[in-house]
Amino acid sequence: MPEKPVRVRYAPSPTGYPHVGNIRTALFNWLYARHNKGSFIVRIEDTDTARTVDGAVEVIMDSLKWLGMDWDEGPDKPGKYGPYRQSERLEYYQKAAEKLLAQGDAYYCYCSSGRLEEMRSAQIARKEPPGYDRKCRDLSAEERAFARASCPRPVIRFKAPLEGSTSFCDVIRGEVSFENRTIDDFILLKADGYPTYHLASVVDDNAMDISHVMRAEEWISSTPKHVLLYRALGFNAPQFAHLPMILGPDRSKLSKRHGAVSITQYRDDGYLPEAMVNFLALLGWSLDDKTDIINIQTLVENFTLERIGKTAAVFNREKLEWMNGIYIRSLEVSELAKLAMPFLEQELPASVSRPVDEEYVKKVIPLVQERAKTIKEIPSLVYFFFTPDIEYPAELLIGKKMDVKTTLNALEKTLDILKESEEFDHDSLEHRLRPLAEELGLKAGQLFGAVRVAVTGVTVSPPLFETMMVMGRQACLERLEKAVEKLNCPEK
């Protein structure tokens, strides 16, 4: 039996920016397509005209591109199954609805949203499951004509079976079964002529020859509706794979109140796409019992549905950070410098002249590469390399078990030594300053601490000698002199 080619789709609705859950779904679909040399299709589900957000489609596509997911068919890549925006496919849904109407599998419903709302709240008050009471299901011709007069734009509902059960085989969860009496007479076509998700996705997945529907677990309870639709329409249903949910730290469905959930936020926060992909892949999937760092090619080579888990996963930002650090450290210096540029331009103080010198950035970057967890934090780690002046309180110069006198003396001696020679590389600094500490009866850390503050303005910095080297002899001497001044005239 020849295997059907794998055709999977990512079907976002442009009602906002894609969050990590959506993107993880996209990633699994993409990985599955690439692993099986199949097709990855992007279909825009813009059937909710009221909630559609301008520019959302662009952000969605950008997000996919950023993460390295390419698509074979999509709104900007017409294939033989297009168009790929549901708003441009209304006729298909219309036709399907009419077929169901003609077959007696669907009916017009004239109920006002007001009545529906009242009905629902009454049901909830009575602790009954909310659902349509099927008032319009079996209207006579006269009743229909009468209703039509007051409601010229009826919706079309599916006539769900009242008895029996509907089941399907989920690739991840196995057999899932629902009692038909729990299935509502859901709406197929809305009053505005647009389809609901249920109709549209079934019609399109069929028309586009989708082999596997991979989507989040939240869809599992609407799947029997889809199965019923496939059947009524005479379509073969695809394979279903319901992916485990990604939850917030409070174990509830991810939403805005969980902070950064939009994938673009992570890009803006200085995360690398490689780290993001790696991390997301591990939310609900694993390679084996020990591998955490997996590049995208390895992911493609090894991605199978069998290794997808069933349990919802909490989005663990600390692990993402750790992983991002790993990827930052694996970058070439010039690459990291390039990635850091926009963040430096953005975050460096106004006193730093623009444009920022990329060649200088390349010299600075190696000093923070193993210290940064995100690219965004780089400016705060290196700003003193760029600012014409540094600000810090004089007391900062005085370290543990030090006082004004000893600190002043240490800095003056340091200046003397540094002025003696033009040499300013790591080794020469080391060979001259370390003995100085001993000579002054100070621990290396005490001397270097004072010099560090004098040169950088902070107590935490990259290794001192490398820092001084990159900063240059002239700048260092000037800053040391300023520090001495500060200690001499405390009011300064």
Added chain:
RNA sequence: GCCCCCAUCGUCUAGAGGCCUAGGACAGCGGCCUUUCAAGCCGUCAACAGGGAUUCGAAUUCCCUUGGGGGCACCA
């Protein structure tokens, strides 16, 4: 309320009846290295939700309970 799904360290997970004294990773803690901070290395803490059943043997199979999550829109 009804329906569905799920259940291993705080978190992500490995585990398809004996390999489990339950493995890895993040976080935490301790240490080494060290001029600060990191990085790196070493070590440590920490879980099979509970109860039955099947079996010579169960984290792994079945049932119940409990817990968590999701769904129940003219939203997707």
